[in-house]
Amino acid sequence: MVAKRVNVLWAILGVVGGMALGAWYMGSRIQSPAEMAARTAPPEASPILVPVESRVLSSDVVTRGTVRFGLPQPISIAPSTVKGGVGLISSLPRPNTNFGEGEVILSASGRPVFVLQGVAPAFRDMAPGTSGGDVRQLEEALARLGFDPGTVDGNYDQKTSAAVERMYKKAGWDPYAPTREQRAAVVALEREWSDAARAQLAAEATRETAMKAVAAARAIAEQNTRQAALDSAARVGDSRQLADARSGKSLALETERARAAHSATAASADVATQMADRALIVLDPRQTETARAAAEAKLKVARAAQRKAKMEADLAIQTASRETALVDERIRVAEGAVKAARLEGERSVRAALEQQELAEFDVKVASERAQRLNAELTAARAKLGVQVPADEVVFIPSLPIRVNEVTAAVAANASGPVMSVTDNQLSIDSQLPLEAAPLVKPGMKVAIDEQALGIKATGIVETVANTPGTRGVDGYHFYLGVRVETTPVLLAGFSVRLTIPIETSKGAVTAVPTSAVSLAADGTSRVLVDRGGKQEYVTVQPGLSTGGYVEVNAPDDGRLVPGQLVVVGYKIAEPAAAPATVK
Amino acid sequence: MKKTMCASLFAVLLAPAIAAAQAQAPKGLGTEEFGMSPRELVQAIEKTEELIARCMREQGFQYIAADHNTVRAGMSADKQLPGLSEEEFVSRYGFGVSTFYTGLPPQLATGYSPARVGLGERNVQIFRKLSPADQVAYNRALLGDDVFSTLAVALETEDLSRTGGCTRKALTETFKPDQLKASHYNPQDALINKDPRMKAAIAYWQREMKKAGFEYGHPDEIEPDLRNRLSALTEGGKLLVSKMSQDQKAALRKLQDFERLISVKSHKMHEEVLTPVEEKIQEELFSRKVQ
Structure with missing residues (x-):
């Protein structure tokens, strides 16, 4: 019984299973005509509606750029000559530290290094007495910092020195006072100057003596000359005799000649007389031999007297001539004595004058040396004020600055490049496509943002290159430089998006999506407005189009207002069996 | 006994469904990545690339939308090197994940890089001309955190969840939300x-x-x-x-x-x-x- 029931149950289950199988198969295969039609019929389209908006339309140029500070420039410390050696760096700033004018950027061997604004680098020690462009830079910086360096004239004077001292003290540092060597140099100069002054006095005394010697020499020469002239005058008579003698008219000589002529004449007459006497005697036979001999002897005596007279006359003439000649000699001697006296006087005067010139030259040299040493001493004394060693100041063209990279290390020599700095102005290097470059002009506002970081800032177009391919961009782009104006965070190093509005609707305008505007057969533009299920075309005047929206102005007021819905397309429902994997 | 009968009854009732499931693929299921048909994949690639280019332009970057052949080349380059069969490649380089790692972005890779192939040579050249900071921003804008998840790689690995930046944004407009999840399965x-x-x-x-x-x-x-x-x-x-x-x-x-x-x-x-x-x-x- 039970087995039978079980068999029946199995049979029923089999029938039910078979019916289910058959029903499922038939159900999956059989389709009604309505189903077929519904499946093949096109889906009903429904309009896609978007609201009319009131919004500001702006056409933008969007590009990217990397933010940076100004171009890094190295900072070098110049060696100081007054210090006589390079110091060791004792403190250094950290990268990204900012420094303003008058701040100490680092210290070396316990001395500060100030940063001041200036175009030319510090290249020498500045001390009282120095002047030049670097001193002017220093004075200008001191004036900016409010330390009153006096007249900004490029001369390091006592006021400049006082201002430097105030700057050091305000920063908490001792000003750089004169060194021991500088003081010793001043003392040595003082000693030299004293010696020179003494030498000058001695030279002046010598000159006075020389001048007196000249006067004395002149007096002596004059006296001697005068004496010689007197002697010469005394010889004037002799001179006349000499003149007569030279002309053969010497009186003594003439006298002697006359006397000789007279004697000769007398002797000749006597001889003639004796000859006549002798002839009378000889011819007179009555004369004795003795008489003849006596006459002969008398003749001989007469002749001898004649010869004697002649000889005496010749002798007298010779003596007279010799005397005349002696007078000439005496005159020449006198004249020579006058000349000699004159020459001697002149020589003495000349020697005295030379001595005077020499003395004056010595005075001049001594005086110049004394003056030079006096000037040097004055300068050296002036330099004993507060000074600025070359390694205690760096001039930077633009301040404030930001430390970019520190290349030196603590305890290293404070000389040469120690770090690089940039200015504090953020700039952006960017580029523009060829077609966008003509639209962007310097001075345009720039919206800066980085969506991933939530950064927003503003900037201004600073540079647009005239030619593509410059400043590191490729030949299909123009370089674009943007200056960051306001930024909530430090953007340096970030890549940011730059949005430059190049055209704007200047206020909110009525705008619709571009796809909502269609062209009518008559060429007018229109939008299809949905009014509670009914759709109506409204003719519009399109304006600025950007960002997927277009400004529309409906000639009839009120026919197109913000909030109304316009058709931008039609949505077709997906067939039920269509692939739905991709949207 | 009763249990056996109930089980048999359920089996009979569900048999048609099981048979149907095993018989054929559901309608609309394609053979390509993400179950797309070849045509759908091409359309998705083209649309995504166009959206990526637009997004990148809005970010201020220049990006040339890669055509689907370029992206497909990037997809095909996965585990492929010239002269090596896939078996040889795997034996030398495994899956090419860690074995080719350098830390450089794909555009700067000189060897095996499906991501670089999928981006296209023009975009690689554009990238290389950028400053280091712009390169980082470019890849962040294009790819987000994972610079190796390019469109080609994401499609090939069928994992869109690792994408970011404009690629992610474009994919959200092209693919369904569940396809963007890591849990999505083809x-x-x-x-x-x-x-x-x-x-x-x-x-x-x-x-x-x-x-x-x-x-x-x-x-x-x-x-x-x-x-x-x-x-x-x-x-x-x-x-x-x-x-x-x-x-x-x-x-x-x-x-x-x-x-x-x-x-x-x-x-x-x-x-x-x-x-x-x-x-x-x-x-x-x-x-x-x-x-």
């Missing part, structure tokens, strides 16, 4: 995996892998695991090999050795055990062999 693969024959094959694969010392439930679990391990080791793929410590380099070498070992074993098992079953089921589903 319906075709899911269908195949449901097959008892495949289940049996995978069970065998699991046992064999376990014998070799690798505990994974499915071959598809290996690559994501390797990527996660590599990401943890390399700070999200941003650590350059040249800047790694000795310990990090040793860990990377260990991971590379592991990748080679497991990939060789898995590849062998896949070819010998899973592929024949998979092809058989695909033939039944699509009435043809799926390429």
Whole structure:
């Protein structure tokens, strides 16, 4: 019984299973005509509606750029000559530290290094007495910092020195006072100057003596000359005799000649007389031999007297001539004595004058040396004020600055490049496509943002290159430089998006999506407005189009207002069996 | 007795459904990635690339929308090197996950990089002309955190969850939300995996892998695991090999050795055990062999 029931149950289950199988198969295969039609019929389209908006339309140029500070420039410390050696760096700033004018950027061997604004680098020690462009830079910086360096004239004077001292003290540092060597140099100069002054006095005394010697020499020469002239005058008579003698008219000589002529004449007459006497005697036979001999002897005596007279006359003439000649000699001697006296006087005067010139030259040299040493001493004394060693100041063209990279290390020599700095102005290097470059002009506002970081800032177009391919961009782009104006965070190093509005609707305008505007057969533009299920075309005047929206102005007021819905397309429902994997 | 009868009754009632499920693939299920048809895949690629280009333009970057051939080339470049068969590639480089890691973005890679191929040469050149900061921002805008998950790689690995940036944004407009999740599974693969024959094959694969010392439930679990391990080791793929410590380099070498070992074993098992079953089921589903 039970087995039978079980068999029946199995049979029923089999029938039910078979019916289910058959029903499922038939159900999956059989389709009604309505189903077929519904499946093949096109889906009903429904309009896609978007609201009319009131919004500001702006056409933008969007590009990217990397933010940076100004171009890094190295900072070098110049060696100081007054210090006589390079110091060791004792403190250094950290990268990204900012420094303003008058701040100490680092210290070396316990001395500060100030940063001041200036175009030319510090290249020498500045001390009282120095002047030049670097001193002017220093004075200008001191004036900016409010330390009153006096007249900004490029001369390091006592006021400049006082201002430097105030700057050091305000920063908490001792000003750089004169060194021991500088003081010793001043003392040595003082000693030299004293010696020179003494030498000058001695030279002046010598000159006075020389001048007196000249006067004395002149007096002596004059006296001697005068004496010689007197002697010469005394010889004037002799001179006349000499003149007569030279002309053969010497009186003594003439006298002697006359006397000789007279004697000769007398002797000749006597001889003639004796000859006549002798002839009378000889011819007179009555004369004795003795008489003849006596006459002969008398003749001989007469002749001898004649010869004697002649000889005496010749002798007298010779003596007279010799005397005349002696007078000439005496005159020449006198004249020579006058000349000699004159020459001697002149020589003495000349020697005295030379001595005077020499003395004056010595005075001049001594005086110049004394003056030079006096000037040097004055300068050296002036330099004993507060000074600025070359390694205690760096001039930077633009301040404030930001430390970019520190290349030196603590305890290293404070000389040469120690770090690089940039200015504090953020700039952006960017580029523009060829077609966008003509639209962007310097001075345009720039919206800066980085969506991933939530950064927003503003900037201004600073540079647009005239030619593509410059400043590191490729030949299909123009370089674009943007200056960051306001930024909530430090953007340096970030890549940011730059949005430059190049055209704007200047206020909110009525705008619709571009796809909502269609062209009518008559060429007018229109939008299809949905009014509670009914759709109506409204003719519009399109304006600025950007960002997927277009400004529309409906000639009839009120026919197109913000909030109304316009058709931008039609949505077709997906067939039920269509692939739905991709949207 | 009653239980047996009830079970029999349910079996009879569900038999048609089971038979239907095994008979053919659901309508609309394609043979390509994410169950798309070849046409749908091409359309999805083209649309996504266009959206990526637009998004990048809005970010201020220049990006040339890659055509589908370029993206497909990137997809095909996975585990492929010229002159090497897939087996040779796997034996040398494993799955190419950690073995080719340099820390450089794909655009700067000089060797094997499916991501670079999929981006297209013009975009690679555009990237290389950017400043270092812009390069970082470019990849962040394009790819988000994981710079290796380009569109081509994401499609090839069928994992859109690792994408980011404009790629992610474009994919959200192109793919369905569930397809963007890491949990999404290719319906075709899911269908195949449901097959008892495949289940049996995978069970065998699991046992064999376990014998070799690798505990994974499915071959598809290996690559994501390797990527996660590599990401943890390399700070999200941003650590350059040249800047790694000795310990990090040793860990990377260990991971590379592991990748080679497991990939060789898995590849062998896949070819010998899973592929024949998979092809058989695909033939039944699509009435043809799926390429």
